[in-house]
Every structure is written in structure tokens, then in C-alpha cells.
Amino acid sequence: MFKHIKSDLPASIVVFFVALPLCLGIALASGAPLFSGLIAGIVGGIVVGAMSGSNIGVSGPAAGLAAIVLVAITALGGYQNFLVAVVIGGIIQILFGVLKAGVIGYYFPSSVIKGMLTGIGIIIVLKQIPHFFGYDPDPEGDWAFFQVDGENTFSEILNTVNNISPGATLIAIIGLAILILWNNVLSKKGKIFQLVQGPVVAVAVGIIFYVLTKDHETLGISKEHLVSVPVPDDIDSFLGQFSFPNFSAVSNPQVWITAFTIALVASLETLLCVEATDKLDPHKNVTPTNRELLAQGTGNIVSGLIGGLPITQVIVRSSANIQSGGRTKLSAIIHGFFLLISIILIPNLLNMIPLSVLAAILFIVGYKLAKPALFKVMYNLGWKQFVPFIVTILGIVFIDLLWGIGLGLAVGIVVILIKSYQNSHFLHIEENGDGKDYVKMTLAEEVTFFNKGAILNELDKLPRNTFLEVDVMKTRYLDNDIIEILEDFIIKARERQIDIKLVSKRGIVENPESFVEFFKNRPKSDLSLS
Known part of the structure; x- marks a missing residue:
């Protein structure tokens, strides 16, 4: 695990700076x-990171669960009752892993996964614009289009125009320039620039800028534009920040409903993130999904027991880890220890970091996820890939993550149905000298009830006095619905003077009566014709 420490250590520092404001x-x-967000970040890094089979995934509190948590805390009568649901949700996730439910993630089309990554990249950039200019009325973890304060993503950006903080904006521009220079020029100049990451330098410059200008009338950055980590007075006040579940609420049915909701949503988000990060991974490692569910479940149990929020694998932190050169799970684990050590030893120093500098870091992360060139690539792949890709992006930007994925998946299924309808058979028509049409209908390898409409339409269009050859040589599976259509057509064929021949691996049948028997005598347990 320590083989790539030179890559993992600097990556973990970048992930730490990205995770800190997001946890809060x-x-x-x-x-x-x-403090509950920090607990979840620490547990996600150390506990889940250690148990996970992913080399580059990073776990922590998820924005996709924020709305569920907000409603549940009130509905369950307090945060300690809610923690019981988090613990039970973790147990359910472990059960999902034991039942091998991790395979679900593989059933999402590549176009939807790419749309998810691109949509999240766009959301990161849009949501960080107010923070970049020092306008921070809304928490960084509020990723939905309609925000908790009644504003939406775009109205918040428009409000920024009249609320620009000169000092926060200036240091954000300086930080962004450092990041671009580091990424495009300095990182290629020497090993020192690869070991010390640009985000670390940008944050350090941001702290120095804040200290030097905090009393300046124009350039001074007010506290609401800084990171805000709880600062304990002593060890007792630090330990007092932990909350513990009220297990007397376990008999409340609403607790169990919330627990199952958390387990289902957290598992789905994790599996989708696993699929997405594996695609981003330049080394193409494959994450064992069932083991990931076991790790996430264990993390949620631990987080709930000590007062933390629910945990999932998170694409923002994971992509920051990949882009910063993380190679093994050590980077995720170290970032968790950084969170733990920093909130104990240096909370006052953390509270000098301008949020606008962290917004500049997230700008780079978002841009790399949503590169404009990807739109051209997806467009060139054809409408079957491009439409689900775009719908997923629009759903994520204008509603939220799960809606976007759901809409993209629904469109992807419709595309499959359309192509299945079109590709069920191949029709070849020839006209012989006697004026009789010879029609050869070659059925696809698998023909299901989705293809009923297309095949029925073609059969109904056949003119009188036609010779029809039905070729099922390559057909491995023929749905009973299709067989019933062919059986019914034999009756119509007699009336329309259509001669039929069936060609299959079991022989050639030219007698219509035998044709019917051919299907009636098929093996009851297997509709395969080969």
C-alpha cells in the first residue's frame, strides 16, 4: 500500500482541502x-478507505442525501433519533453486499455515466461562482438546482454581481492563476513541483493574503468568506461535539423507513460513483462492488454511532484524488487522518483559509470533469449515445443528481426499445419472372415481445401471392409472443395465398401444417430454436 506514497501523499492533501469545506x-x-460533517469525512477516509477495494475512490458525506437528512431530522424528532436510522441503514447496506447487489451499478449505460460526470462538473463550476467572488449565503454542500434558501443555481449567480468581495475575488484569481501555471507549466519542470501540489501553494498564499489584509478596508476578507471549523476550548468541549444514537427510537416505524431510504440512495450513489471513478482511473482498476457496499455499510454504522452524517463514495473528492495523481487507497486514508488531526491541532489556522481559494480549486476539478471536447466526442458517437448523455446533464443541472441519472437511464431504455424494434429482423424482397414476390425474413439472434409491432407490421404488409421464407438459423431465442404471431399469420396466409417456408437448424419446413406443429412441439423448458 505504501508503494506509491510519493503520489498518494500530495493527492491526499488536495483531497483534504476539497473535502474540508464540503463536509462543513x-x-x-x-x-x-x-461537526457531524467532519465526522463523516473522517470515517469515510479512514474506515471506508481501509475496507474498500477501490484504489482511488474517496468517501464522505454526500450532497445527494442532504435533503433526506434535513427532512428526517425534523420528522424523527431530533438528530439523535436520526442517528439510529444511519446505523440501521449501514446494516442494510452490509446486507446488500452479502446478497451481492453490487452488480446493479453495471446496468447503467456508459452514456449516462459520462453524462453524470459532466453534469457534476458543470454543477461544481456553477455552484462555486458565488464563493469565487466572495458571496457565500448558501452552503457549498447544497448541490440541488432549487436551494435551501429559496434561490436557484442561476439566481444565486446573478445575485453575486451586486455582492462581490474585492479581497476574496482577488485572492481567488491569484489562486486560479497559480493552479493553471502549476498544472500546465511548473509540474513539467521538476519533481519538486510534482511533489508539492498547486492547490497546497494556492491555499498557503490565501492564508498569507488573509493575514496581511485582514484589517484593510477594501481587500480585507470577512469571516463569513472563510472556512468555519468548530474550535473547541479544551478536550472536554471537543468530545462534547460527538452525538450518540437514541436507540429507544428503534421501535419507531419512521426510523426504519428512513434507514431503508438512506441505505438505498447511499448504495445507488456509491455504485454509480464506483462505475464513474473506474472510468476516470488512468490505470483502469476495477472496484469490487459488493465489497464496496460492505465497506460503506460499516462506515455508516461507525459514523452513526459517533454522531456523523451518512456516507457514500463521492465523485467530487474521488475525481480530485485521480486528477492529483492518487494511486492507492492510502490517499483516501491519509486525507481522513488529515481531517482528524487538523480539527484537533490547527482549527484556527484552517479558519484562515478563504473559501474563494477553495472555489478556485474546485473550478479546476469541475472543468476537468466537463471538458468541452467531450460534448463533441459524444455527438460524433451518434444520437443513441448523445441523447441520454445530454438528458442526464440537464437533469443533474436543473433538478439534482438522482433525477438526472434516472432521466438519462429512462431515455437510454427508450433508445434500446427503439433499436430493438428496428433491428428485430432483416427483410429481403425479390421478384421472380412469374410475377410472384419472394420475401426472405431473417430474424435476429434474440427476438422478444418488444419486436412484436415491427414483425407484425411487416407481415401485414405482404401482398397476396407472395412466397415467404422465414429464416431462424441464427435465432437463439424466440419469445412466445412472436411464435403466437407466426402461428396466427399461417391462418391469414392461406386466405391471402401466401406460401411459407421455415428455415432452421432443425430442418426446412414447407408444409404450413407442419410449420404449426414445429412451434407447438418446441421444448417447453427452452424456446431456443438452435
Whole structure:
């Protein structure tokens, strides 16, 4: 695990700076104690990171669960009752892993996964624009289009125009320039620039800028534009920030409903993130999905027991890890320890980091996820790939993550049905000298009830006095619905003077009566014709 420490250590620092404000922002958006987001980040890094089979995935509190948490805390009568649901949700996730439910993630089309990554990249950029200019009325963890304060993504950007903070904007521009220079020029100049990552330098410059200008009338950055980590006075006040489940609420049916909801949504988000990060991974490692569900379940049990938010694998942190050169799970684990050590030893220093600098870091992450060139690539692949891709992006940007994925998947299924309808058979028509049409209908390898309409339409269009050859040589599966259509057509064929021949691996049948028997005598347990 320590083989790639030179890559994992700097990557973990970048992930730490990305995770810190997101942990706090998601806790704020969830209506939970700020410290609960940090607990989830620590557990996601150390516990889930250690148990996971993913080399580059990073787990922590998820924005996709914020709305569920916000409603559940009130509905269940308090945060400690909600923690019981988190623990039970973790147990259900472990059960999912034991039942090998991790295979679900593989059934999402590639176009939807790419749309998810691109949509998240666009959302990252849009949501960070207010923070970049020092306008921070909404938590960074609020990723839905309609926000908790009644605004939406675009109205918040418009509001930024009249609320620009000169100091926050200036250091954000400086930080962004450092990141671009580091990424495009300096990282190619020497090993020192690869070991020390650009985001670390940008954050350090941001802290120095804040210290030097904090009393300046124009360039000074006010506290609401800085990271806000809870600062304990002593060890007792630090330990007092932990919450514990009220297990007397376990008999409340609403707790179990919330637990199952958390388990289902968290598992789905994790599996989709696993699929997406494996695609982003330059080394193409494959994450064992059932093991990931076991790791996530264990993480949620631990997080719930000590007062943390629900955990999933998170694409923002995972993609930051990949882009920063992370190679093994050590980067995720170290980032968890960084979170733990920093909130104990240096919370005051963390509270000097301008949010606008962290927004600049996330700008780079978002841009790399949503590169404009990808739109051209997907367009060139044809409408079957491009339409689900675009629908997924629009759903994520204008509603939220799960809606976007659901809409993209629904469109992908419709595309499959359309192509299945079109590709069920091949029709070849020839006219012989006697004026009789010879029609050869070659059925596809698998023909199901989806193809009923297309085949029925072709049979109904056949003119009188036609010779029809039905070729099922390559057909491995023929649905009973299709067989019934062919059986019914034999009756119509007599009336329309259509001669039929069936060609299959079991022989050639030219007698219509035998044709019917051919299907009636098929093996009851297997509709295969080969």
C-alpha cells in the first residue's frame, strides 16, 4: 500500500482541502451540527478507505442525501433519533453486499455515466461562482438546482454581481492563476513541483493574503468568506461535539423507513460513483462492488454511532484524488487522518483559509470533469449515445443528481426499445419472372415481445401471392409472443395465398401444417430454436 506514497501523499492533501469545506457545507445544508460533517469525512477516509477495494475512490458525506437528512431530522424528532436510522441503514447496506447487489451499478449505460460526470462538473463550476467572488449565503454542500434558501443555481449567480468581495475575488484569481501555471507549466519542470501540489501553494498564499489584509478596508476578507471549523476550548468541549444514537427510537416505524431510504440512495450513489471513478482511473482498476457496499455499510454504522452524517463514495473528492495523481487507497486514508488531526491541532489556522481559494480549486476539478471536447466526442458517437448523455446533464443541472441519472437511464431504455424494434429482423424482397414476390425474413439472434409491432407490421404488409421464407438459423431465442404471431399469420396466409417456408437448424419446413406443429412441439423448458 505504501508503494506509491510519493503520489498518494500530495493527492491526499488536495483531497483534504476539497473535502474540508464540503463536509462543513453538507452538514449545514442538512440542518445537522457542523461537526457531524467532519465526522463523516473522517470515517469515510479512514474506515471506508481501509475496507474498500477501490484504489482511488474517496468517501464522505454526500450532497445527494442532504435533503433526506434535513427532512428526517425534523420528522424523527431530533438528530439523535436520526442517528439510529444511519446505523440501521449501514446494516442494510452490509446486507446488500452479502446478497451481492453490487452488480446493479453495471446496468447503467456508459452514456449516462459520462453524462453524470459532466453534469457534476458543470454543477461544481456553477455552484462555486458565488464563493469565487466572495458571496457565500448558501452552503457549498447544497448541490440541488432549487436551494435551501429559496434561490436557484442561476439566481444565486446573478445575485453575486451586486455582492462581490474585492479581497476574496482577488485572492481567488491569484489562486486560479497559480493552479493553471502549476498544472500546465511548473509540474513539467521538476519533481519538486510534482511533489508539492498547486492547490497546497494556492491555499498557503490565501492564508498569507488573509493575514496581511485582514484589517484593510477594501481587500480585507470577512469571516463569513472563510472556512468555519468548530474550535473547541479544551478536550472536554471537543468530545462534547460527538452525538450518540437514541436507540429507544428503534421501535419507531419512521426510523426504519428512513434507514431503508438512506441505505438505498447511499448504495445507488456509491455504485454509480464506483462505475464513474473506474472510468476516470488512468490505470483502469476495477472496484469490487459488493465489497464496496460492505465497506460503506460499516462506515455508516461507525459514523452513526459517533454522531456523523451518512456516507457514500463521492465523485467530487474521488475525481480530485485521480486528477492529483492518487494511486492507492492510502490517499483516501491519509486525507481522513488529515481531517482528524487538523480539527484537533490547527482549527484556527484552517479558519484562515478563504473559501474563494477553495472555489478556485474546485473550478479546476469541475472543468476537468466537463471538458468541452467531450460534448463533441459524444455527438460524433451518434444520437443513441448523445441523447441520454445530454438528458442526464440537464437533469443533474436543473433538478439534482438522482433525477438526472434516472432521466438519462429512462431515455437510454427508450433508445434500446427503439433499436430493438428496428433491428428485430432483416427483410429481403425479390421478384421472380412469374410475377410472384419472394420475401426472405431473417430474424435476429434474440427476438422478444418488444419486436412484436415491427414483425407484425411487416407481415401485414405482404401482398397476396407472395412466397415467404422465414429464416431462424441464427435465432437463439424466440419469445412466445412472436411464435403466437407466426402461428396466427399461417391462418391469414392461406386466405391471402401466401406460401411459407421455415428455415432452421432443425430442418426446412414447407408444409404450413407442419410449420404449426414445429412451434407447438418446441421444448417447453427452452424456446431456443438452435
